[in-house]
Each structure stands twice: as structure tokens, then as C-alpha cells.
Amino acid sequence: MIVVLAFVIGGLYAAGLYMMLRRSITKLIIGLGLLSHAANLLLFTAGGLVRARPPLIPDNSETIQPPFADPVPQALVLTAIVISFGVTAFALALIHRANRVIGTDDMDQMKATDV
Amino acid sequence: MNPFLLNILLALAWEAMNGEFTFENFAVGFALGFVILFFAQRVTGETVYARRVWRVLGLLVFFVKELIIANVRVAYDVLTPGYQMRPGVLAVPLDAETDEEIMLLASLTSLTPGTLNLDVSADRRTLYIHAMYADDPAAVKRSIKEGFERRVLGVLR
Amino acid sequence: MTTGILSIFALAFLAPVICRFARGHTGWLLALLPATLTIYFATRIGLVAHGERITERLAWVPSLGVELTFYLDGLSLLFALLICGIGALVLIYAGAYLKGREQLGRFYLYLLLFMGAMLGLVLAGNLLLLFVFWELTSISSFLLIGFEHKKAEARRAALQALLITGGGGLALLAGLVLLGQISGGYDVPELLAGGDAVRASTLYLPALLLVLAGAFTKSAQFPFHFWLPGAMQAPTPVSAYLHSATMVKAGVYLLARLASVLGGTDEWFYIVTSVGAATMVAGGVLAFFQTDLKLILAYSTVSALGTLVMLEGLSTDHAARAMVVFLFAHALYKGALFMVAGAIDHETGTRDVTRLGGLRRVMPVTAVAAVIAGVSLAGFGPVFSFIGKELLNEAVLLAEGTARGVLVPFTILGSALFVAVACAAALRPFFGELKETPKGAHEAPAAMWLGPVILAALGLVVGLAPALVAGSLVAPAVASVLGRSEPVELALWHGFNAALLMSVIAAVAGALLFRFRERLRGGTAWSRNLFAFPARGYELSLTWLHRAAAMATRVLQSGYLRSYLTIIVLTTVGLVGYTLLTRAYTPLNFAAAREVRFYEVGVAALILLAALVAVRSRTRLGAVASLGVVGYCVALIFILFGAPDLALTQFLIETLTVILLVLVLHRLPPLALIARAPARARDLVVALLFGGTMTALVLVAWGVPFQQQASNFYAERSYTEAHGRNIVNVILVDFRGLDTLGEITVLSVAAIGVYALLKLRPPEAKRGAAVVNDLSARRRESSPDGELAEVVARAPEGEVS
Amino acid sequence: MNLSDGVFDVFVVNFLYLMLMAALLLAFVRLAVGPSMPDRVVALDLIANLVVATTALYAITTNQQVLLDVAIGIALITFLGTVAFAQYIERRARDD
Amino acid sequence: MKLLPVLPVLIPLLTAALALLQWRHRVAQRRLSVAGAIALFVAAVWLFAVVQREGVQVVQSGGWQAPFGISFVADTFSSLMVLFAATTNLCVVIYSLTSIDARREAFGYHLLLHVMLMGVCGAFLTGDIFNLYVWFELMLMASFVLLALGGERRQMEGAIKYVTINLVSSALFLAAVGLLYAATGTLNMADLALKAQHVNPAGMRTVIALLFFVAFGVKAALFPLYFWLPASYHTPPVVISAIFAGLLTKVGVYSLARVFTLIFRNDAGYMQPLLLWVAALTMIAGGLGAIVQRDLRRMLSFLIISHIGVAAMGLGIFTERAFAGMIFYLIEDIVVLTNLFLIAGGVRLLCGTYDLTQTGGIYRRHPSFGFLFLIPALSLSGIPPFSGFFAKLALIQAGLEAGRYAVVGVSLAVSLLTLYAMARVWMLAFWREQPATTPTNLAAPLATLAAPLTTPIPTISPRRARRALIPIAALSALTIALGLGAEFVFRQSLIAAGVLAEPRLYVEAVLGGER
């Protein structure tokens, strides 16, 4: 499955990046979303994949017998997911404000601070 | 619904969620429910009468029957080429008055295949539904009024 | 010694305060300190002449090799005396010259800083300490040259000086560090003792070149000579100081200091001598064509510096002797001449020699000083400078074979130009008929003639009785240069010899040059331009630098986010992909791929499909909904592989995100297909490269053996010690609670950001107006840079060429 | 009870998954094609329901009770999503 | 000590949480902010002193033995960085009291500042690679908000680029962490220092190192990853630019230094040419960018980049003395760049603009302000006796010792560019008279420094005005002190570099210490 997921991850990275390379900030934000899915999945696969053995200690036991899914990447991904929620919300507010202030969603119109 | 009753219901729901019916669990659930209701005070603005259990059961049976019969009809239409349906939007006059009555009626009509509640008029006297088989609008309306509405009012009043 | 140097710095910072109280007497008051120091150093003459070396050490930054070490030997003593002595005179002179000017306090501050830095430089017994003072002289002279800061020319000259000497300084630093590394330390006495090892080192040549770059720029050697005349923008007392005793001689000092370490090799000889000789002639020629008194003196200084450097390059006993005497004499007469020039300017209102004449009648005292100094400049008469000239000629005549053949005519030409210049600058204004000048000329105040008179008199006295300094000052200095002591005897008259013949030829030629100066000035513009090209080069390179920088910056900092992203991603792909292929390639094991369940593949395929649809979607909602599907399917993956917490979180968050997306995107313009096909294809390639790299990474990482040490630990302790059965949650709130603490803070900040962005409104600006302003701002930005235009376009030809 | 015990033949189970996957695909096609916004919302809602069902099925076939809670969570939040979506569509129509 | 190393994280958090509860009380927030900044400073000094006296301090948060909990590690390097971050923060907080406008204060400016510091200190102190990611995100998020706070057009344009590029780098960072975990099964940096050496194939470790290099390189603003910086740093109020300039990129360099010396030290050979090339190009690109800027803050932004290149050179040389030079350089940069931005704010107030074609006249009216500028400007250009010289000297010595002549040459050329840029500022804003066309505040007393940025005509008491000059003067004094006391600083840097060069010390302190 990891082989399949590897291609999914790559595909998500590619799709996310492609969207971010568009001129519209709307697409930019969608691209960011895809990118964070990719990163989360990648992180998730870091511990290896174990089917249907969540890291939960059974009620009648003090420990859990392997194999079980590695809880560490899960905790990390959970953190990353929640963070990316915060970030996405902020990014949304940002592009909303930007669109209101600048009057366009075209990234090419947003070069005044460089040049 | 009486807030106290609601509170007890919440306490029971709590026990159910935990899957352990004990007194202490009930007490905690009750306390939690109280806190939640305190924060959600506006939710419990009205009072509702107690229900009659057999009417509920009757409604349930009727509902399941309708559900299955009509599902087959839709399934047939969905799975065969071409359509036999004659859809239309119907205005069904309402006898139901309270929020709960209207909601329940609307939900039940929506859940039975063939009819889907679209809206309630601003004066709350008309229910607009989308019916897939509206060859005879009057019949559809009648079936709703005499099938569901009567039973719903019977349960809730 | 240490106290003396530090006290000058202390006085510098007190100067503005003193200036406020002492007013007109500030110059006299401040001169007390350098005068005292002059006396102090004079008392050391005896000791040093007996071959003693005085060293004082204080720790500063020993771990970097920077120590407050001061070292007094013959060479540094001579310089210290000149710096303090002339410094005192210049302070007195400045008090009168600048009377009533604004910012006088700052002027004294800079001047004293400069003096302190210069004194520190010559006394430094640690290479890095020397560099510290070296840079301080650059900075303080920058501040002094730009003293008339409202004048663009002054600023430009200051910048020029700073860049040239600063650049040289950086080279010097590298050179000194290399020297330090060769010799194992930065202590000057130790370095002086280990010259052989240095010259034998493979790093000798780079170190030499770097040190020379520093010295040549500082001492205005060709082709770096052009900044020095520019420094004329400084008030005259500064010019006097700069040119006579100090800053420009810092390079000469450095070469003399290091001559016994770096000198004596072929590289040293060819480079130093030829640069010096070229500078000598170039300076002379340029001086000859000037009519501004200060510029004439400035270029003649360049010429003199060239002479000194040439002598240093020769590395012979004679040359060392000639160098020390010439340097001493030059300090005396050039200081006097600059003060005279200042006095003339001050009294008459002009420095144009063609408009000056007959001043001896109205400024008799000044005239006496000027004539003595002028004679010294010409290298004639019973003055110290004549001895120097003779020694110079001797040294050149004693040079080896071909070198002699080149150097002798060069020296004669240089001397002839000196004569012509002396006539033009020192003698001509005082003789002949009194000419009309902007101000009615009369004698300068005592404070202004005191300096020139003392210096000129000293030149005369020492010239008549050279024994006064031969053993006490010159011999120890020569010993320092040579690295061994060598008896020195000086006499005014050496009898008729080849050296005298050279002087005579030079005198005659010089007189002729002076006679036909007008015609020559008119007819030989080419020779002027011949030596002007370095100045042009400086300006051109500055312009090119700006152009190149502007272009590079415009290309890199294009303003297009996607080009930034493309560059970043291609960097990643290039680095990671290349390394992956070359160093981490492992044949992939696809056998394991067979134990895949079809619904897993189904979910995976749906993710890709949904991503594709999100990319291709023409509607905002379609894209958002597809993104949602990606998220839901990712949640399904989590469910399939034992991560219920993750699945729940992912699903909850995906839904909330979709809601927020819908809320916001609806206010944005509809999606439009703007990019052209080639752009899309290019981006597609970039994106696919990136995706492919990440896929490869995951596949390779998967093959790396893995230990589940941590998860086993958590599995064992989660319930028994942390009282939780959900290991993921226990990790979040206990094992790795700190992550969570940080994370909720991130969330808090993000939410505040959302709130602030949407609720905090900028003061309502009219959008149209803002756009217009912005456009005009952009247009302005594309016009050439302001100050650069000032620097490049308005360079007055006469001044730099 | 276990996955491969008795009636829970792998073939049967896989057939159930197959149906759900097919349903997911069909729903997704509707989501991608639209054409109206409500169409997409309907499709997304259906997909969420399919995820709930898949989760429930997986819970049974792999014997994980805990997945029920996941399914509950999904069911609860889906409602919010759909309602908010619909609300937004309406409000937007009123704005324009 | 179970608390001290986490204090620099807890104090800002406590400050921010309390400020949140005082959301509507601006005055209370200001007081909290100052109190928090002082407390952080005291804690940082205390931490530094304890590390000095007792060596590396380690806290295993949650009481779990390393590598299973998250370790907080204060060695000399991290405690130095925390100390200077806290110092800068204190100055910036004081400056903000008189310079940040009421609108921004009402929307959480103070607490955002403290949260950012929390992230910065956390990043310096953590001994866990994923925890580092969290602190990075925290720091970034706070900086995103600070950058955008106010919602002006330029801010929006800058923020979009800043946010996007940094998020991409965060995604790469996350991927790198994931791959590292996949290859080693641990996240604790000390543990990684041991386990990463056994990764097979070793090339995989190199690849991960490169991912970290890109991720941190973006944060550090290395070539060619720096574009977000000049696009955004000049857009928010100057005091925000100032703290960004001082701290953010330094965290990137710090992290590069940590992971490359600890985890990827065996890839140094492979990475070194890359690092040196990148360092050289960063220096050049930054330096060239700086000299063509008209906007003072943009010029400073490019100088940040250029000087990050110098610090990266220290890392690339990869010797103990080079590390020490890099650390000294980072410290110096924090102080000087913050100060220069604060001074730029003063220029703007006096001349009414950041546009160097429109400025002038300050030297004549406010010479003392001019000298306050000269100190950091000269220090940045590496002119003795200020701290910048010694930092540069240390790097040059290390570079030449290691035979890295070319890159040292580039660094020297770039200091000339810096000197040129600073001299231009001096000439255009200070020496020359202001072009007649621009509206000017020059006639106003220096008190104008205290005015809120958006207010054109300042009306503020001299007492508050002096308060605004305090941080600038303090930072300038610090620059001098760091120069005169360079021995102390460099000794500390050497001690810090010792740990970088010999990771055993770090590893033993973390894994062998408190259980």
C-alpha cells in the first residue's frame, strides 16, 4: 500500500504546487490545502502502515501487543492537521482582506512591494 | 419540552453514550446536562406535552412501511432506462402549528421517497414539497395530510 | 603610550563640550594634549636611539588575537612625533581658520579621532590592533572630508575615499590575518623577528598582495591615487594633516613597518618599485596641470608618496635612508605648504594660482614660510629636503641593472616636475605683481602663520644641521625599516657626483617646464587624460555595479510569487533529486505492492482523481468540494490504517475548512483561465518534477530499516504510568504535551490573526487614489537612482582628472 | 466473531466494499460535474454518508468498536457542513 | 533545574494568555507586555548565568526520560540566542509603547509579539525535531499576523508572499521530519545524533539533510530561497520589521547549525561545498540588492540577507572557530539589525518618508541621532571597534585557516557593499539637506520619534520621546559593549561552538542526564 500511497503523496504535492503556481489567489489557497494533505500523508506513512490495529490499549490489558499502528506519527499528524487548520483560516482571512484592499485576485497585480 | 425533562433525557443520553447505567453516572450526566442547558438556555424556550407511546409506535410503523414501498418505486425509476416520474412542486396546506409539529412533518415527508420538503411558507400555513410522482397532485397532498400529518399531530398533541 | 592614545580619544569626545565653553580658544586648548605628547615622545628619543624597544601590553580580545599592544621603535617614534607635533600645530591653525563656522565641535571631534587613530596605528604592536586604527582613520577621514556635508562634491569625495580606502582595508585585513596565520600570531615584534619564515611560506605571495592592496589604496598609489585630490573637499587643516603627517602615510608606514618581513623579495621589488615610480610620475604630471593651489599640492603629495613607495621597493640601505629622510622632510614642508595655501585662500578668497601674485607684500610672514617650504618642495637649497633628494638620487643610481635604467629617468622626470610645481604653487603667488583677489588680502593671524613658520623653520634648521636628527631619529627609523641597525650620517653637501648631476638636470628641466607651463597645459591634454583613467574607471565601475545590481535584483526579485516558488521548488528538486539518484538509489521492491486491498487502492485513486478535479475545476465551489473529497478520503486512509483519532480530527477539520473556504471564496472573483498554454505546461513540468521527487523519497524512505523503540515505550507506559489507553491522546497530552501546548498557541494566534485582519480596518483610503500613487511610485522607481545620478553625472571634470 | 468467520466470507465483504467504492465514484462524478452548486452539495453530503458507511463496515469487518465513534463524529459534522453550504448558497443568491 | 530552560517559553505564554483575558484593556495589555518582556529578560539572564556556571541544562518535559518525552536543552549557544532575543524584545517592547498605534494595540499587538518570542525561544531551546517544527509554526504564525496586522495594501501584498513561501517551507520541513522519523524511529535530536549515523543507505540521510536545508534555508533567507523577505519586511510598522529583522532569520540559521552539526554531521563533507556556494551567493545577492534600493527598509532587508550569507559561511566552513564566528555574528546581527530598523523608523519620522531620494537633513538638526545611526551602521559594515568587526574577524580567521579563500574574499567584498550601502544612507538621509519638495518634520524636536507612525504631526510629551530613544541608545550601547567586551562574547561563542563541534557533549547531557 505504501507504494500506492507514495504516488498519492507525489500526486498531491504536484497538484498542490501546480495550483500555487496559478495567478489566482483562490487557486493558491486550494493549492496550500492540497500541499498540507500531502505533507500529512507523508508524515503518516513515516511509521509504516499497519492495517486496523489502532494504538489503543484493550480494556482488559495493560499494554498492547504488536503489531499496532505507530502512535507517534499519528500524534504528529494530528498536530500538523490542527495547525494547518489554523493556518488555512488565517490564509483565508488574508486573501479575503487582500482582495478587498487590492481589488483583484490576480497575483500578478501584487508586485508593488517587490520591483 | 420541559427543561427538567430534557435534563433527565440528557442524563440518560449520557449514560447511554457511556454504556453504563449506574446512579453515579446518572448524577454526573444530570449535572453535565444542567451545565449544558444553562449555557443553552435559549434552546429550551417552549413546553411540549407528553407523548403517547403507542402513537409513536404507530407513526414508526407507518413510516417504515412508506419508506420501503416508495423506495422500491424510486429504485425502479433510477435503475431502469428512461423515467416514469412526473415531478412537480406542490403546496400542501398545513394544520400543524408548532415548530416541532412542522419540523416532524416536514422531515417525515422528506424521508419517504417520492416527496421532498422544500420550504415552509413565511406564514407557516403551507408546506412546499417536491414530489416525484405528481401525476395527481391532490392525491399526494391528501396522502400527506391524512397519512403523516394526522399521525404526527396525534403523537405531538 | 597607551594612556596617551586613549587620552586623545577621550579628548575627542570631550571636544564638542570644550568647544562650547572655550569658543575661540578651543584650538589652543586642545593643542595642549598633542603638544604634551610630542614632548613625551621627544623624551623617548634617547632610549630608542640606544636601540631600546618600548612595548606595552593590555589584553583585549586575546582569543581572536587582538591585543592592546603598543610598540615604540625608531620608525614609530618618528611617526608619533610628526603626528603629535603637526597635530598640535594643525589644531591651533584650525581654531583660527574655522573661526565662527558651525559644527566646530564635531570638527574637533573628528580631527582628534583621526589623530588618535593615526597615533594608534603607528604605535600598534599588534597587527590586528593596527588594522583597528587603520579603519578608524578611514572612518574619521570620511567624516572630515564630508565635513561640508551640504555640498554634493564633499559627499562624493568622502564616499570615494571611503570606498577606496575601505576596500583596501578589507584586503589588508585578509593579508594581516594570513600573515598572522603564517607567523602564528599577530604580535608585531614577534613577526618582525620571523621574517624569513614568512617569506618562505606558500601563503607569502597572497599575503603580500593583499597587504600591498591595503597600503597602495591608503597611500594613494597609482591607480588608486584619484581619491586623494578629492579629499581636498575637507577644510584645509585637515588637508594639511591628511597629506603631511598622516593618513596617506599610513600606507607608507605599513610598508616600512613590514619591509623587514615582506620586503627584499623579487615580488616585492617589482611590484612596489614600479607602482611607486608610476605614482611618482603620474602625481607630478597631474600636479603640473592644476591651477588650484590645494589640488597642486595634493597631486604633488601623490608624487611624493610614489617616491617613498618606490624607495621602499628598492629595499636597500640607501633607499631606506632616503625614504626616512624624504618622509621626514616631506612631512615638514607639505604641512607648511597646505597651511599656507589655506591662509591664502582664507585671506584672498581664491586658490587659483593664475589669479594670485605678489602676496609677499601683504603677507610677509606667510611668504617667508612659503618660500622655505617651496624650496624644500623643489628639493633645493639648504633645507632638509635637499638631503632627501640627494639620497633619493643615490639610491636610484645604486639600483640594479635594468631597474636603474628605468628608474633614473623616472626620478629625474619626477624631480623636474617637483621643481615646476614648487615654482607654481609656492613661489609664484608671492612674487610678481599683486593681483586683484575676491578679498582684500592681508597678513593671516598668528595662529595661522605659526604652524607654517615652525615647520618651515624646522626644515631649514634640520637641513643646516642634519646631525641633530641623523643619529637620534633617522638612524633608529632606518634600523626599523631594515630590521637591523645601520649607522646614518647626513650632510647637506656631498660633493659633485652623479646624484647632484641628476638634481641639476631636474632643476633645469623643471625651470623650463615652469616657463612653458601655459603652452604645455594647453597642448597636452592627452597626458592629463592618461592618468585620469583610473578615476573614470572608478566611476564606471560604480555605475556598472549599480546597473548589474539593479538588473540582478530585478531578475531575482521579480515580484511574481510563482517565480519565487518555482525557484524554491526547482532548488529542492535539483538538490534532493540529484542526491537521491547518485547516493541513495535503491532498487524498489514492488513485490510488497501486491498485498494491497482493492478498496484501499480505490480510496487512493479517488484522492488523486479529486485532486485532479480540484486542479481542473473552473468553478470555485467545484474546487473546494473536490478539496473536501480529498480530505474525506485522507480520513478514510486514516481509518483503514488504524488511526481513528486522526480520522475524526481530519474529518471535523476538513468540514470546518470547507465551510470557511466557501464563506470566503464566494467574495472573491470567479476563477478564470488566465495563464497561456506554455506557462501552464512549464508549471506542470515543475509540479510533476516536485511530485515525482516526493514519491521517490517516500519509496526510498520506506526501504530504510526502522526501529519502533519509541512506540514500544509508549505502549508499555501509556496505561501503567500515564493512565490512558489511547496512546495517541496520551502522547498529545502527556508524552509530548509540549507540542500540544505550542500547537494550541499557534491556533490561538491564527484565530487572533483572522479576527484582527477582518475587524481591524485601515483608515478608509480611496482605492483609486491609492492605485494612482502606487503607479507613480513604480514609475519613479524605474528612473535612475538619485544619488547615483548625482555621483556619476555631476562629476566635474577638472577635479578628478 | 471475526472477519473470515462463517458468513463474513472475504468475497462477500469485498463485494460490499466494491458497492461502496462504486457509489463513491458515482457520487464523486456528480460532484465534479455539477452543474449547479446544490448538485455538488448533494454529492458531497452523499460522499460523507458513504464514508460513514464505509467506516461502519470496516468497524465490523476488522472488529474495531472504536470506529463507531468515528462514524458518529462524521455523521454529526456532515450535517453542519451541508446546512452551512446550503445556507451560504441561499445567502449568496440574496446578496447578488 | 526542572523549570529554568522552559521559562523562556512559559513567560511569554503566560503574558499572552493574561493579555487575552485583558483583551479590551489596552493599558493593562501594555503593562503586561512590559512586565512580560522584563520577566523574560530576567529569565534569559538567569538561564545564561546558570548555563555558564553549571553547563548544559536539560529539562525532560513531562518527566519522561529522553528520547521519549520532549527535551528542552539550554547549552551556551541556545542560552546566548535566548538572551539576545529577550534583550531585543525588551527594547522593541519599550519602543512599541510610543510607536505602535492604538488600533494595532487593540487587536493584540502585544500578545502577538510575546507569542512570537515564545516561538523563537522554543526553537532555540528545544531538543526535539518535531517540537522544533511546532515552535517554527508558532513563530511564523505570530509573524504572519504581525505582518498583516493593520491590513494595508502593501502589507497584504507582502504578507501573501511571506505566508505562502513560508508555508511551503513548513510543508517541506514536515516532510523532512517524517522521513527522518521513518529512517530512524526517533525525534529527539540527541537520539537522532546517534541513530541517524546508522541510516542505511547513508545517502538517504543526505537527502533528508537537503530537505532540512531547503526548509530552514527559506526561513533563514538563503539564496535562492530568500525572495519572501524583501517582498515583505518593509511593509509592516517599523517596530515589527525591527524584531523580524533581528530574530526570525536567525532562528533559521540556528536550526541549520543545530541539525547539521548534530544529526547530519557526517554529511558535512557533501554539504559543505553547497553551503559555501549558497553562502557566497546569498552574500552577493543581498549586497547587490541593498545598494540599489531607494526604500531604506528594503535596503536593510537586503542587508539582512547578505549578512545571513555571512553567518551561513561560518556554518559552511565547518570548523569550531568558524562556528564561534557564526554565533558571534548572529548575536551581533540581532542587535544591529533591530537597531537599524528602529532608526529607520526615526528617519521616517524626521523626513516623512523612507524613500532615500526624498530624505535628508538629519545630521544638521539631530547630530546625536546621526551618531546613534553610525554605531550600528559601522558595526554592520564590520568596522572596528564595534562588535561587527570582531565577528567578521573571527569568520575570516576561521575561513582562511580552513583554506576557504574564495568565500572569505566574497565576504570581504560584501562588507564593502555593506559599507557602501550604509554610507549612502548616511549621505542621503543625514548629510545632505532634504530635497525641498518633501514635507518635513525636521524642524520638530527629536520628540517626534515617539509619535505613532501613522500620525503625521506628533504631539507627544518629551518624557515619552526620551523613552522612545532609550531602546535605540541601549542597542547602540550594546553594540559598543559587545565590541569592547568582544573577548567575553567570543569566549562564550567558542564554548557554544565547542558543543557544535563535539556533539557528544550535547548528547550526553540529554540522554545521560536527568532521568
Added chain:
Amino acid sequence: MSIILRTATRYLMPLLLLFSVFLLLRGHNKPGGGFIGGLVAAAAFSLYAVAYSVGEARALVRLRPQTLIGVGLLVALTSGVVPLFAGRSFLTGMWGGARLPVVGEIYLGTPVFFDIGVYLVVIGISLMDVFTLAEETAETADVPEPRAGGETG
């Protein structure tokens, strides 16, 4: 506004809130925890905001989101600091002997309070995001949304 939705919401909301507390407290042993619980609670309030209005939802919550966040952070921080007084390391779990008579076998301990802090913060931030964005984007709607007293100022 839909009567049907409003009526349904009145009944669903308490259930959702209850479920969120359930998830929170049970999270230490089964899927759930502060994040998930907080998100569900936020979803409940968001539902109310959709059915009624953001203003009414704000009134229902009573506390400002900022306050929720602040309190949450303080709770989390405090639960981490408390062990310090017992000479333990920051964030060390300290478990009271008391067995919470609720969810089977939860012990009261500082990590539980930590999770409660997380719960509060997540509610606070989600509400802040949702409410603010909803208000902002609804701004030009012809039916102005009632604003809650304290928040918009």
C-alpha cells in the same frame, strides 16, 4: 431563516455539546480528546450560528472567544506548572487517587486538565474563525446580521 432548521437545531445542539464533553473526557482511553471534543463543540455553536445568526450564537456562548482561548491557555499552562511545585518536571502528569466516576476508568490528573485547556482553546479559536469570517462575508447581505454587543467594538 428556516423554522425547520431552527427547530432541529434546538434539539441537536445540546446533544452535540454533550457528545463533545463525552469525547473530551473519554479521549484519554478511546478516540477523542480535547481537539476532537472542542471541534465538535464548536460545530454545535456553528450550527446554531447557521440556523439563527452569528450574533445570537455569540450571545449563546456568552464568553468572548478571546476569553475562552485565554482561559484555555491558562488552564493548560497551569496543569503543566503544578507539577513544578512538587519538584517534578514541567508538564509531568500528576494523578490524584480519585477515580472519576464517569467514564469507566479515568483518573483525575493534570493531563486531563491539560486536555480541558486544549478543549477550551479549540472551541475558542474555532468560534473566532467561524464567527468572524461569517460576519465579515455576510456584511454586504441585505439582511444585516445582528451583532453581539461586546465583540465588534
Added chain:
Amino acid sequence: MIEVVAHWREWLVLGLLSAGALFLLLAAVGVFRLPDVYTRMQAATKAATLGAGCTLLAVAVYFDDFGVTVRALLVVAFIFLTAPVAAHMIGRAAYIIGVPFWHGTKLDEMAAREGDSRRAASDEGKR
């Protein structure tokens, strides 16, 4: 037969699961091929709700845990309560923004109601 009785719960679970999957597939086919959004909703609301309900009921039956069973039943109730509400919201929205009916739709009694100006036909709205 005895087997069936002995394993009645498995068979019940299997039956419920099959019914659930079947209904869901039906809903998906309906959503896929019915001609307008209103009719698609008809399919989605009923069949999907029924399908999800069946699978959750299967869970309730399958697990031998009272808490699980109660929660499963509760969520089935929840779904039955919310699905029509959601459908109502979508349908109303569709009607308001003017999503067109299938050409076979003959009757629209809602068009006559007052305040129908809300039904604005915008192009963007239809997407």
C-alpha cells in the same frame, strides 16, 4: 437452517450491511443519473439515509456492547433527524437560486407564493 438460527446475528448483520450498501449504491446511481437536482436529492436523502442507517444498525447488532449499541442507535436517530433537514436546506437553496427543473416537471405551486423575487436566476448561482 439451524446454522442460520445459531448465527442469526451474523446473518442479520450481513443482511443489514448488504441492504445498507445496496441503498447507498442506489442513492449514488440516483445522484449520478437523475435529471435535475431535486430528483437527485430525492434519491440521495432517502436511500443514503436508509443505507447509512442500515450499516450503523449492523454495527449496533454486531458488537456485543451495550454502550456501542445505544450509541449506534442514537446516531441512527440523529441521521434520520438531520437528513431531511439538510435536504430541505439544499432544496430550498436550489429553488431560491433558480436551479432549473427537469423539463418533465409540470407543476410549480411554489412559484405563486409571495416574495418570490428571491428566486434570482444568476449564472454563477447555477454552478
